[in-house]
Amino acid sequence: MRITTARRIAQAFFFALFVWLCVVATVGTRLWQWRGWPIRWFLELDPLVALGTALTTRSLFPGLFWAFATIALTILLGRVFCGWVCPFGSIHHFVGWLAQRSRPLKRRIEANRYHRAQAVKYCLLAALLAAALLPVGRMMLGSLQTGLLDPIPLVNRSFNLAVLSVADLAAGNWAGAGRFYSGAGLVGAVFLALVLLNVAVPRFYCRFICPLGALLGVIGRVSPWGIGARRAKCTECGVCDLNCAGACNPMGPIRPSECLMCMNCLDDCPSVEPIAYGPRPSPAGEITSPGMSRRDFVISVAAGLAVVPLARLGGATANDWPAGMIRPPGAVAEEEFLARCVKCSECVRVCPTNVLQPAGLSWGWEALWTPALNNRIGTSGCQSNCIACGHACPTGAIRPLTLDEKLGRGGFEAAGPIRIGLAFVDRGRCLPWAMERPCIVCEETCPVSPKAIHLEEVEQTIREGATVRLQRPVVDPARCTGCGVCEHECPMSGQRAIRVTADNETRDRSHAVLLHHEKQ
Amino acid sequence: MIPPDPGPGPVATRREFFRRGLRAGAAIAATGGLGAWLWNRHPPGDFGRTQASDPRKDFAVRAAGPRMAIATGRDRAAMLRRALAAMGGIERFIGRGDRVMLKVNAAFATPAILGATTHPDLVAELARLCRAAGAASVIVTDNPINSPESCFELTGIGAAARASGAGLFVPRQGSFRAGTLPGGRLIRDWPVLDEPFAGVTKLIGVAPVKGHQRAGASMTMKNWYGLLGGRRNQFHQDIDGIIVELAMLVKPTLVVLDGTDSMMTNGPTGGSLADLKATNTLIVATDPVAADACGATLLGKTFRDLPYLVRAGEMGLGTADFESLHPARVPAQAS
Amino acid sequence: MANLCSPFGKPCGVSAAGSLYVLRALDGIATHSGMQHSKARSPGPGERAIAACSLAVLAAVLAGVCIRQTRFDPAVMMSAGVPPAAPAQAMPGLLEKWPAGLSPMSGAEAFSPGTLSDKIDGKADLYLSAGFVSLKDQRVALAGGAGSWMEMLVFDMGLPANAFSVYSSQRRPNAADAGIADYSYEADNELCLVHGNYYVELVCSDSSDPARRAAETVARAYVGATAVAEHANMGAEQALFPPEGLVAGSIALVPSDVFGFDRLKNVFVARYRDGGNEVTLFAANRGAPDEAAKVAAELRGFFVADCGGRETPAPPAPPGAAIFDLGGSFEAVFAAGPYIAGVHQAPDRESAQRWLAVLSRRISGAHP
Known part of the structure; x- marks a missing residue:
């Protein structure tokens, strides 16, 4: 078997595995549900997730040790991850091939020549890592924005929110209930644009944008083996560029940090043994520099360092914290959350009620695509017996809670249940408060025991002169966990008459409403 | 359009290859070391809440001596004394100052005569013997899910504990702590009884021999089920698996298996005296697997009929072929 | 580029410089040149070995993932379960008024x-x-x-x-x-x-x-x-069992998994004294003759395929009956009208045949 055939099998295998792990990411024990499938595995294999969170938090969340496997592979063999494993890379590879295959050979060869703009991805990587490294805020943690461009979180997010949701609609809802994601359009549009760029240049994203590819290119510089050409036997026909995935100039001098180990040049070279895989350096010479000048590097780092403090000037992590942004139960305090979340949307996908949503830009662009609850969109609020999101999170931005901890029992009585917010009755919209009509839906549906909503009985003389007895809902902040079931069920469907905000959330003491919570 | 040759650089000599190999090896080692050093150095902020613990409870006394004794007769207290004497006396296991926990089976609020729960005579005598051997305290506990107070009272275990100077611990919700059993598949982040174990130095399991609708038989190993909290009934889906994990979870000082009367039918609740058969046997052992394998014979089974005994034996958690331990047999007429 | 060495440490001379490469570009003679795209390159042993190793790694990953999925995530265990029961509420007693004492x-x-x-x-x-x-x-x-x-x-x-x-x-x-x-x-x-x-x-x-x-x-x-909509009356089914030799009170209705066969449900069984032994007779009304015949056929298949039974020569009565030898214990089954019936765990073939005859007479009497 040729090595290129093995590569294609590997690409198909990892892509299929990736799609399967997205499909099964719903809570349940059936074979096509989560049960024990390692749904976080591709994210855990991603060294940029590991390095980014390690820079922001000076710690490695346990599952992320898998990234070491990828790093070791890259140190030994170069960017095999990009050419053989990465599901996003495989999409580009395939679409690029589709778009280019009928074009004249000359044009194809030219499309795969090295372009100096391929250095841009190293600039992006430098900027993103600099942003992660700079300690800001009260907790002196960095801000993790790698997830915006990191291919694994990006493709994970795109498949979970856009591709599979569209497939769900088309195929009659695999995932059970119909799923809606606010902002899925933007996620899908970014995905589609990146994929369509392959029509212009194959693997456009991998060559010019991908910060993970840049990182692996830097790491892979030390690998002892690589592709090489011997000029003595080379006719310099240039055919090795015909299907070259990385645009790494295999004819030499090769750029090892651009080479994706696709091995197409071995197949394409028409002559006797000028191109081969073996010990480095290539006899035809190598250019190991990423092609980024010192000036480019300094500008990138400076931009990365500047951008986070600028974002924080908005005050979203300080006094102007967005009360409408309700983080899922177990989410760590906001500054640490922004230091850990890679915007992969795994939590959003597993949420069984679809209440967890990717945030848009309304809460600051640092929070773009991070998870927050929207009690109108799903099938219910946050379910009291569910801890799925924290166990789906690869980085600990949402802690893996036990049910006991979430509900404040079994050793957590003193700490009380996890509160993600607090419900407020809008007395201007509530039927019994504003319109003298009976309604007790919120009290009835409150899942907290004893109920966090009680009814205040009043006798009211109404317009026609008759007297009615009204029961008006009142929220007890000591009991309310902010689950949002009441908001979801409130019959005022336009804007609910009882709404949850992040006030009183457990994860930040400065958001407390009461001085202390009595034991329940 | 071939770029100019970069000029003389390193060439792929053997020496160059080893240099690069060494560099790659060093890079891998450095990355691995850094990763290990960073490994969960700062866990996600938990706002002062606690993390899952290792729930294992090891109270085994690893001193040489007989590992099993089988007494016959009808008087439970006398059989217990004779079996313990054959094991080298209770002093071999319980010493001055020990704090002893007796894990009984009080799962049902049924009278002692129905044999669904640990017999109060046995609880009283065991507590008395422990005190006599110098134990500083003895506590009796179990976690019946349904109305624990009435379970302890109606079985007579509560009264027996009080009469013999033992304390009774009735679990509350806060008595459990989430734990993950190393190597466990089922006991993961699961609430395990924790509070009464504070200060305890010895653990004795005391259970009757009963047939069990789901597990085949319920004896000393199934008795540890009472250490689990939460909605544990979902473990019924893999009853053999959970019993084996319980054997991994708990290493007792001793187990006492009461086969004076064995519940042959309609277990584990029984309900009628007709479900019981006089099998006139009481087993004391340091190895719960061996004790249960012997108990199975009272139900007309062998350990091969009970998958959890076979698996526990294969995993080295105990000896399913109990005869190979050469148990001391103490007939009724012996002292 | 003199004295290059293969990664496997074999020294090689100048003229053999190419052999250091694990993957050769070409193992044979190139059949074309220029801009022609080669499809026919045949891989060398080193390349084949590496390709095989890659596939082995994929197989290992697949196996690892499949093993991992059997170990349920704690979140699934907790979140997929039924919601916790509502706290017990005060309920009226089982009897409105308990008898004196x-x-x-x-x-x-x-x-x-x-x-x-x-x-x-x-x-x-x-x-x-x-x-x-x-x-x-x-x-x-x-x-x-x-x-x-x-x-x-x-x-x-x-x-x-x-x-x-x-x-x-x-x-x-x-x-x-x-x-x-x-x-x-x-x-x-x-x-x-x-x-x-x-x-x-x-x-x-x-x-x-x-x-x-x-x-x-x-x-x-x-x-x-306590008023009930319908009383329990199993008289018709109980009458299927002959009174001679019946162990008193042994007629029972087994809801599922009868004799360990998961397709056999809702069957009445009764124990009989047979000399020093006991045999079990069973009978069930399946509503229609087709249905009874289908279940009987399935049960016969179960005795052979799952219990390792051997069919013995067909008994004289009733028609369509079969007796199976399950290694010293005998099972008999037949269908008559809407009924499926038979003998379970007879000690010998002769006993099975005798009880079969008794039972079939009784059933044909109940359902001429």
Whole structure:
């Protein structure tokens, strides 16, 4: 078997595995549900997730040790991850091939020549890592924005929110209930644009944008083996560029940090043994520099360092914290959350009620695509017996809670249940408060025991002169966990008459409403 | 359009290859070391809440001596004394100052005569013997899910504990702590009884021999089920698996298996005296697997009929072929 | 580029410089040149080995992922379960007015299919597989009896047949007919009865006469106070079994997994004395002859395929019957009209054939 055939099998295998792990990411024990499938595995294999969170938090969340496997592979063999494993890379590879295959050979060869703009991805990587490294805020943690461009979180997010949701609609809802994601359009549009760029240049994203590819290119510089050409036997026909995935100039001098180990040049070279895989350096010479000048590097780092403090000037992590942004139960305090979340949307996908949503830009662009609850969109609020999101999170931005901890029992009585917010009755919209009509839906549906909503009985003389007895809902902040079931069920469907905000959330003491919570 | 040759650089000599190999090896080692050093150095902020613990409870006394004794007769207290004497006396296991926990089976609020729960005579005598051997305290506990107070009272275990100077611990919700059993598949982040174990130095399991609708038989190993909290009934889906994990979870000082009367039918609740058969046997052992394998014979089974005994034996958690331990047999007429 | 070396350490000369490469560009002679795209490159041994290793790694990853999925994530264990039961609420007692001399020790409790095992642990399956709906239970003290008490358990089984099923499969060997309700018996300290869709157990803390009399009084009071839509009457099915040799009270309805066969459900069984041995006869009405014949065929397949049985020569009667030798124990099965029936665990073939004849006569009498 040729090595290129093995590569294609590997690409198909990892892509299929990736799609399967997205499909099964719903809570349940059936074979096509989560049960024990390692749904976080591709994210855990991603060294940029590991390095980014390690820079922001000076710690490695346990599952992320898998990234070491990828790093070791890259140190030994170069960017095999990009050419053989990465599901996003495989999409580009395939679409690029589709778009280019009928074009004249000359044009194809030219499309795969090295372009100096391929250095841009190293600039992006430098900027993103600099942003992660700079300690800001009260907790002196960095801000993790790698997830915006990191291919694994990006493709994970795109498949979970856009591709599979569209497939769900088309195929009659695999995932059970119909799923809606606010902002899925933007996620899908970014995905589609990146994929369509392959029509212009194959693997456009991998060559010019991908910060993970840049990182692996830097790491892979030390690998002892690589592709090489011997000029003595080379006719310099240039055919090795015909299907070259990385645009790494295999004819030499090769750029090892651009080479994706696709091995197409071995197949394409028409002559006797000028191109081969073996010990480095290539006899035809190598250019190991990423092609980024010192000036480019300094500008990138400076931009990365500047951008986070600028974002924080908005005050979203300080006094102007967005009360409408309700983080899922177990989410760590906001500054640490922004230091850990890679915007992969795994939590959003597993949420069984679809209440967890990717945030848009309304809460600051640092929070773009991070998870927050929207009690109108799903099938219910946050379910009291569910801890799925924290166990789906690869980085600990949402802690893996036990049910006991979430509900404040079994050793957590003193700490009380996890509160993600607090419900407020809008007395201007509530039927019994504003319109003298009976309604007790919120009290009835409150899942907290004893109920966090009680009814205040009043006798009211109404317009026609008759007297009615009204029961008006009142929220007890000591009991309310902010689950949002009441908001979801409130019959005022336009804007609910009882709404949850992040006030009183457990994860930040400065958001407390009461001085202390009595034991329940 | 071939770029100019970069000029003389390193060439792929053997020496160059080893240099690069060494560099790659060093890079891998450095990355691995850094990763290990960073490994969960700062866990996600938990706002002062606690993390899952290792729930294992090891109270085994690893001193040489007989590992099993089988007494016959009808008087439970006398059989217990004779079996313990054959094991080298209770002093071999319980010493001055020990704090002893007796894990009984009080799962049902049924009278002692129905044999669904640990017999109060046995609880009283065991507590008395422990005190006599110098134990500083003895506590009796179990976690019946349904109305624990009435379970302890109606079985007579509560009264027996009080009469013999033992304390009774009735679990509350806060008595459990989430734990993950190393190597466990089922006991993961699961609430395990924790509070009464504070200060305890010895653990004795005391259970009757009963047939069990789901597990085949319920004896000393199934008795540890009472250490689990939460909605544990979902473990019924893999009853053999959970019993084996319980054997991994708990290493007792001793187990006492009461086969004076064995519940042959309609277990584990029984309900009628007709479900019981006089099998006139009481087993004391340091190895719960061996004790249960012997108990199975009272139900007309062998350990091969009970998958959890076979698996526990294969995993080295105990000896399913109990005869190979050469148990001391103490007939009724012996002292 | 003199003296290059392969990664595997073999020194090689100048002229063989190319051999250091693990993957050769070409192992044979190039058949084309220039801009022609080679499709026919045949891989060398090194390349083949590396390709094979890559596929082995993929297989290992696949195996690892498949093994991993059997270990459920704790989030799935917790989040996929049924929601926790609502806290117990005060319930009326099982009897509005307890007979004189009896006083409730506690309020009544109720259990649903989700919580039944909290009360009866491993025995819950027996009830759940027979259509369990709910259990209500209460304890009452007997006045005068020193510490004597009684627990009353009322299982709502949905249908009278289900109630009869759990009643008959737990019947104690020394049971004596109590003559209360649809079916009932007393055994030592216990009184059990079927009243319509309810199966009721009265368990006394001892087997004294006052306790047994109290149980009877409670049973009659309960039956008198509880209306049911339909009474349990298994007379037609019981009449299928010949009275000669029948072990008294041994007719039982097995709801599922009869003889370990998961497709065989709702079958009546009865034990018979046969010399020093015991045999079991079984019979069930499947509604239509087609259905009965289909089940009989499946059961025959089960005896051969799953039990390792061997079919013996067909018995003279009834038509279509078959006898199987399961290594010293004999099973017989036949279908007649809407009925499927047979003999289970006969000690020898002759006995199986004899009981078969008796049973088929009886069934053809019931259904000419």
